Structure formats: C-alpha cells, structure tokens
Amino acid sequence: MKKKIYLGFLFISVIGVSYGQDSAETSENDNLKSESSFKTDIDLVEPPNWWVGFKDQTLQLLVKHQDIGNFIPQINHPDITIEKVSRGDNSNNYLFIDLRIAEGTSAGQFNILFENDKAQDLVHTYQLKSRATSSKEYIGFNSSDAIYLITPDRFANANTLNDIPITAKGEQDLLEKTIDRTDDYARHGGDIEGITTHLDYISSLGFTAIWPQPLLTNNMKSGSYHGYAVTDLYQIDPRFGTLDDYQKLSQKAQNKGIKLIMDQVANHCGLEHWWMKDLPFTDWVNLQANYEKHIANWNNDVTINSNHRRTTNQDRYTSKYDSDANSQGWFVSTMPDLNQRNPFMATYIIQNSIWWIETAQLNGIRQDTYPYPDKDFMSDWAGAIMTEYPNFSIVGEEWSYNPLLIGYWQKGANNKDGYDSNLKSTMDFAMQAKVVEALNEDESWDTGLVKIYEGLANDFHYASPKDMMVFPDNHDMSRIFTQLKGDVINTKMALATYAMMPRILQLYYGTEILMNDFEKPGDHGLIRTDYPGGWQDDSVNAFTGEGLSSEQKDMQSFVKKLLNYRKGSKAIHEGKAIHFAPSNGVYVLFRVKDDETVVLILNKNDTPTSVDLKRFAEIGLNGKSLQNMMTGDNLQWNDSIKLNKKGVVILTTKI
Known part of the structure; x- marks a missing residue:
C-alpha cells in the first residue's frame, strides 16, 4: 500500500464543495505570489512548504486553527486541485486538505482561502519550491562509508548563546532550559555549530559520513538531551541551533565529502508534543483511550507500554494479543506510540521524512526502533522514499542478536510470510556481539575467534551483507573499550575487524580516544559523555591532542590510519x-x-x-x-x- 493509496482511497470526504472556482477574494493571476506577499491567518500548516517535480504529485496539508473545521478551503490555481477535505473526529481544530499538483506546475506561492458562513474568511499563503537536486542525485551511504555517530548535546558547544534560547520560535515553551554538565542526564550545551566547526577533524580521521542523534525539538521536562522524544517534527531544537545551522552543516559536510544522515523516529513522539493536548483523531496515537484514563488518574493501573516482544513480527505462532502489545504499546510512558494505521498519521510521517530530505539535502536516514511501528506502514514508508530517491539509503535499528530476525527486515529477504520491508540496510547487532565475545573469550574449539568465523558464516542468510551496518558500540550500549575490559590491544583488533568486514562501518564519537563507562557500565548518561575539547574550559582537548594520554593518542592515530586506508580501498x-x-x-x-x-x-x-x-x-x-x-x-x-x-x-x- 503506497502513499497515494493513503491519500486517494482511505480519506473520507466530509465536505462537498466545488473547488477551483473563481472567487471574489482572489483571481487566477493573484495566485502566484512573491516571497514578500506571504500572508497567514492560520496558526499552523504542515508541511510548512513543498516542492514541484516529485513523482508523487499528491500532498496532504495538516491545518490547525481554532474551529477550522467550520471553514471550507478554496484554491484558485489552474495546476493545483483540492481533491478532498477531511476533519478530525476528535477535534474541530483540524482540517486535512488533499491536494494534487499537476505535472509541470511552476514553483511559487498561492493562497488558500478558508471561508465560513459567518464571513470570517482566513487566508494562508503556501509555497511550492523548485527542487535543488534531482532525485537520482541524492546518493546514500554504502559499504565504502565510515560513519561517525554523534550525540550532539555532548560533542561540542560552539555557540553558548543558544544554550538557553531567547529568540528562537517556541523558546517560551522549552521546559528543560538549565545547562548542567555535572548532571549526566541534563543538557550540556553541545550544538549543531559544534559539529560543523569540527568537520575537518572528523574528515581527518577518515570518516565519510556523520549521523547526529535527533536534532528536532524535545520540549520535555527532563532527559531531553538525547533527542528521541520529539515534540515538533518540523523544528530544529533551538538549543541545538536553527534550521539555517542545520542546512549549513549539510552543505559544509558535502563540501568536504561527508554525507549527512538524519536520525528519525516514526514509532513515537514526546509526551509534550503539541498535538497531545488536542488530538485530531480518536486513534491518532495507540492506546489513546488508555492514555486518557491514565492522565485522568496517574495511579490508575492502565496498560500503556509496549511488551517489547519484537519477535512477534516474524513469529508464525504469535498471538494477536502479543503482536498488538508490541506494535501498539508505547515505547515508554513519556513517549506516545504513533498510530501509523491511521492514514492521516501515515501520510504525515512519510511527508515529514521527504520534507527533511529535500530541506537538508540528506544522504540517508537512520530509523529508530524499527520493529515497533506497524510493519506494513514501515514498508510503505521506506518504499515511498526509495521510489522518490532510488539512490538514497535508510538503515533501520533492530536490536537483536539473532541473524534470522535482523535479516527479515532487509529488502530482498526471502521471508516466508512474503514481507518486503523496502529497507536497504539493517544494523548488525549480532556481529557486533560476536566480535566482543571472540576477543573476551579464551581460545578453544567453540570459543574465542571462532565466534567471528561462524558469525560471518551467517551472511548466507542476508539479502545483501555489504549493505548492513556494523559497529563496535553506539549511544545505547557500553563503550567498546568498556566491553573489552579496558584492553587496548583487543580494542584495536575489534575496530580493525569491523572495518574489514563486508559491511557499512559506524563508530561512535570518542571511540578513537578510548572513551569509556567504567565507572557505571551501561549507564546512558555516562556512555554519552562530553567530548573533551568541545567546551572552552576543557583541560583536555581531543581535537588538538592537548592533554590526551599516550594510549589515547596512539588509538587516535590507529583509527586515522585504518579509516583513511579504508576510504580508498576498493x-x-x-x-x-x-x-x-x-x-x-x-x-x-x-x-x-x-x-x-x-x-x-x-x-x-x-x-x-x-x-x-x-x-x-x-x-x-x-x-x-x-x-x-x-x-x-x-x-x-x-x-x-x-x-x-x-x-x-x-x-x-x-x-
């Protein structure tokens, strides 16, 4: 089921009106506007803009405004047609407008007129942009790439003025404003500019791509630094910077031959997302009725959270009860589970991903918690993107040590149930673990290095092993140096092994200087430690080498030689x-x-x-x-x- 089916067949027409007729308010010649003529009486329209020249010529606008359900939208433009208008069934403050943009439509602005029987007409100017890059020129990551994973809040603080934003949109709503570097779970102040400033360092190490954890607004009461509780899917978090900062990062990275991968979350949002206070549909999020009972009585024993039984996606014996509890339960109680079976939500997520690809000129997407959302939707989501961008790349997170489960999610897998994910790349947690076991265990017939040998033997199961992403560690697990018990030699052996496999390679920031979590192994706040030298008052600066131990400098040199050779090795x-x-x-x-x-x-x-x-x-x-x-x-x-x-x-x- 493709995106156009969501738009064309599942929407219910609730307003009968003849669109495209002449209006006393606008004429055909008035519809293509200049930038300076932008006007809006509407609180929110998403996507905030769109582009001409897509294969899929449909577009759905979410319009949010007080009592907008009482209005009828009109567009007077020869190439833009309103095909359907739908109201939310839970709130009168939403309209969903389905547009068709004719092939060959010129870029420009046009007005949407909202009329009601009380003559309280509203106008919103909408912009269609020209695409900066053709679809085929969006080149994704592949087995030639080495990806640098970054926790932005903990990497480098280049702009202290955005630590506590004072001018950015929505700053008055940001709940967690305090910067406290002594608290592992508070904001530390790292930002987009901090990544941009150190692109030369990243490039010098041999990395060809960067993957920052989510940079969108997380307007949460606590723990907002990690980015996975998004509260505005169209806004860069002001504490990280601005959209302009993000676009500059993309451009400067590309100028240095570094690809930009965006970390996205289709499964859930943050509890403080603006729509949680005014949900458009009765099924906009999963277990919505339970949630409403839950907030009415926080002590009420109401089921909300997922059972996290991800094997229900493949299990031929699974019960509907277990399967629903995995895909429809919330990830945690502060992250509402989005209902992708609602066609409006499905379209919203697909369009949001495409909007960011075009806006930031992305090279790839890393999709969080891949086996948790509705899996048919995830196939549609990936399919819609790859149809539009055939050379793009998407990697999905399936945290499993079972190759059978990992392989299920890769495009081309010979799945017994016929499922095709349309997903090019999956994350190889199984091989990550095998290398660690191989180096930590004593040698015998069935322990030690044989774990790597037999682990690679499992590649027969994968549709395309070289398109899988392998890694020594990431932001959710102990640092590789910790996993290998502080053994520098074993750490070098591990990094070299991951780098030489038929895989895409990803390293977590700080691996090159032996960052660790010895003090509290597995503690997320400690795993995501500040990178030394990223703050002006740091006594150690890993970017310049000042204050690093001899072991850290040696490892930094090792990684640099390894990755720079790998960069040029066919x-x-x-x-x-x-x-x-x-x-x-x-x-x-x-x-x-x-x-x-x-x-x-x-x-x-x-x-x-x-x-x-x-x-x-x-x-x-x-x-x-x-x-x-x-x-x-x-x-x-x-x-x-x-x-x-x-x-x-x-x-x-x-x-």
Whole structure:
C-alpha cells in the first residue's frame, strides 16, 4: 500500500464543495505570489512548504486553527486541485486538505482561502519550491562509508548563546532550559555549530559520513538531551541551533565529502508534543483511550507500554494479543506510540521524512526502533522514499542478536510470510556481539575467534551483507573499550575487524580516544559523555591532542590510519571476502578486488607464533610483496610469517 493509496482511497470526504472556482477574494493571476506577499491567518500548516517535480504529485496539508473545521478551503490555481477535505473526529481544530499538483506546475506561492458562513474568511499563503537536486542525485551511504555517530548535546558547544534560547520560535515553551554538565542526564550545551566547526577533524580521521542523534525539538521536562522524544517534527531544537545551522552543516559536510544522515523516529513522539493536548483523531496515537484514563488518574493501573516482544513480527505462532502489545504499546510512558494505521498519521510521517530530505539535502536516514511501528506502514514508508530517491539509503535499528530476525527486515529477504520491508540496510547487532565475545573469550574449539568465523558464516542468510551496518558500540550500549575490559590491544583488533568486514562501518564519537563507562557500565548518561575539547574550559582537548594520554593518542592515530586506508580501498568496499577457520589463536580474513588484496590477521597469542602461509595458497599471494598498513614495513609473502606479539596486523598489496 503506497502513499497515494493513503491519500486517494482511505480519506473520507466530509465536505462537498466545488473547488477551483473563481472567487471574489482572489483571481487566477493573484495566485502566484512573491516571497514578500506571504500572508497567514492560520496558526499552523504542515508541511510548512513543498516542492514541484516529485513523482508523487499528491500532498496532504495538516491545518490547525481554532474551529477550522467550520471553514471550507478554496484554491484558485489552474495546476493545483483540492481533491478532498477531511476533519478530525476528535477535534474541530483540524482540517486535512488533499491536494494534487499537476505535472509541470511552476514553483511559487498561492493562497488558500478558508471561508465560513459567518464571513470570517482566513487566508494562508503556501509555497511550492523548485527542487535543488534531482532525485537520482541524492546518493546514500554504502559499504565504502565510515560513519561517525554523534550525540550532539555532548560533542561540542560552539555557540553558548543558544544554550538557553531567547529568540528562537517556541523558546517560551522549552521546559528543560538549565545547562548542567555535572548532571549526566541534563543538557550540556553541545550544538549543531559544534559539529560543523569540527568537520575537518572528523574528515581527518577518515570518516565519510556523520549521523547526529535527533536534532528536532524535545520540549520535555527532563532527559531531553538525547533527542528521541520529539515534540515538533518540523523544528530544529533551538538549543541545538536553527534550521539555517542545520542546512549549513549539510552543505559544509558535502563540501568536504561527508554525507549527512538524519536520525528519525516514526514509532513515537514526546509526551509534550503539541498535538497531545488536542488530538485530531480518536486513534491518532495507540492506546489513546488508555492514555486518557491514565492522565485522568496517574495511579490508575492502565496498560500503556509496549511488551517489547519484537519477535512477534516474524513469529508464525504469535498471538494477536502479543503482536498488538508490541506494535501498539508505547515505547515508554513519556513517549506516545504513533498510530501509523491511521492514514492521516501515515501520510504525515512519510511527508515529514521527504520534507527533511529535500530541506537538508540528506544522504540517508537512520530509523529508530524499527520493529515497533506497524510493519506494513514501515514498508510503505521506506518504499515511498526509495521510489522518490532510488539512490538514497535508510538503515533501520533492530536490536537483536539473532541473524534470522535482523535479516527479515532487509529488502530482498526471502521471508516466508512474503514481507518486503523496502529497507536497504539493517544494523548488525549480532556481529557486533560476536566480535566482543571472540576477543573476551579464551581460545578453544567453540570459543574465542571462532565466534567471528561462524558469525560471518551467517551472511548466507542476508539479502545483501555489504549493505548492513556494523559497529563496535553506539549511544545505547557500553563503550567498546568498556566491553573489552579496558584492553587496548583487543580494542584495536575489534575496530580493525569491523572495518574489514563486508559491511557499512559506524563508530561512535570518542571511540578513537578510548572513551569509556567504567565507572557505571551501561549507564546512558555516562556512555554519552562530553567530548573533551568541545567546551572552552576543557583541560583536555581531543581535537588538538592537548592533554590526551599516550594510549589515547596512539588509538587516535590507529583509527586515522585504518579509516583513511579504508576510504580508498576498493577491496574493502566491494571485494570478495575469504576467511579461514581460526587455528592456534590466529584468524585470517582476506578482501580481494582485482589487483588489490587486504589481509586481516588477528593474533591472540601473548608469545611469538609462526603462521604457515601455505594454507592460504588459493589467495594467490605467494612471492608477492605486501605492506603493513600501520607501520609501513614491507614483507614477502612466502612460506610463513612470524607474529611477535598479540594484536592485529593488516597487510595490503597496494603499496
């Protein structure tokens, strides 16, 4: 079911009116306006603007205004037609207007006239823009990319004036204004400008894309810093900056060859979202009746939260009760679950994603909590985006260590129920865990490095392994340095392994300087620690290296060499992967493309060991010269190689 079906078949026409007729108030020549002629008597219209030249020529406007349900909208424009008008069934303060924009319509402004029988006419000027980029030129992320995940509030504070906004739209409504860097769950002041300021640093490390956690307004009473409780889906949080700041970040990143990925949330919003005080439909959010009972009596034992049983999406034996409790329950009590089965909500979410792609010139979307929303809607959502932007990329979060569940969500999966997600990329939590287990465990027949070997063997299940995203850690789990018990050598081995796999690579900010959560393992506030040097009074500055320990500087250098080589390696981006079962504490993975071969050697032996290279004869390296990627030393690939110490060795034929 595609977006046009939501618009064309599921809306109920509740107002009978002949649209497009001449009006005493406007004439056809008046409809294309200049920027300076903008006028509005309406509180809110979303999307706030749109574009000409889409494949899908439909558009639905959400109009919110006191008693707007008593008004009839009219548009007098030869290329723009009102196809249907719908009222909310829970509030008279909403109209949903379905428009059709004819092919070839020129960009410009036109007036929407709202009339009622009391002669209290209202006018709103709406803008259709020209598209800055054609659909095919929106190039997404892929296996050639290394993505830098950032918690914006904790990365860098470049503009202290927006710490407590005083001029931004909606600032009077922001509930959590206090900046307190001593509180791990309060706002610390990091902002968009802080990311933009340090793009050179990010690029120098070898990253080719950035993924900031959500930057939209989180007008919540507490814990608003993380961004996942959005209270305005069309507004950059004033504490992060402005829309202009976000667009500048996008442009400057692209100028440096860095792609921008937007973190979006289709499953839920924040409890303080403006529509929660005036819901347009009786089913705008899931369990809405329970919510109304809940707020009437906060001590009432009313079911609201999800059961978090995500396997119900694939389970052929699942009960409807369990399935509904997963997809219709709220993520937590402060994050209302959006009802994507409501066609107006479905269209709202799809249009919002497209609006941000066009507005910020995005290269990709990371979609939060992917298995929680209605899965048929998620297929429609991804399908609508990929139909409009065929070279775009979307990655979905499925936090599972079971490859069967992860693979289910990737486009092209051979699912028994016939489900096709239209989702290009999924997050490989299973492989993330296997690498950690492999390095933490002692070596035996079924423990240690064999976990990586058998983990990659599961790739037969995936529709496209190289389009999956692997990572050492993220904003919701302990830092990789913590997971590996503070072992620097094991951390280097892990990072190199993730980087050499047939995958898209993502690293969390601070991994390159051994940031950790030893004090309170797993504590989200600590995991999302301030990046040293991001604040003017920081005594340590990781951007310049000032105050870093020798181990931190060494790791920073290691990551820089690793990712900058990876950036230019066709063998790692596209090459065939061949690996050999671990033997005597050594695991070897090859990536081969044309005349380039990259060799990853993981050695867990604390004492010198010799590796018989004749075992790898099928790779065809005998007699060839290879270079150690980290040291620059050259060696001849003959009968054997001696490994003097525990660690990782990366060799390449590209000298």
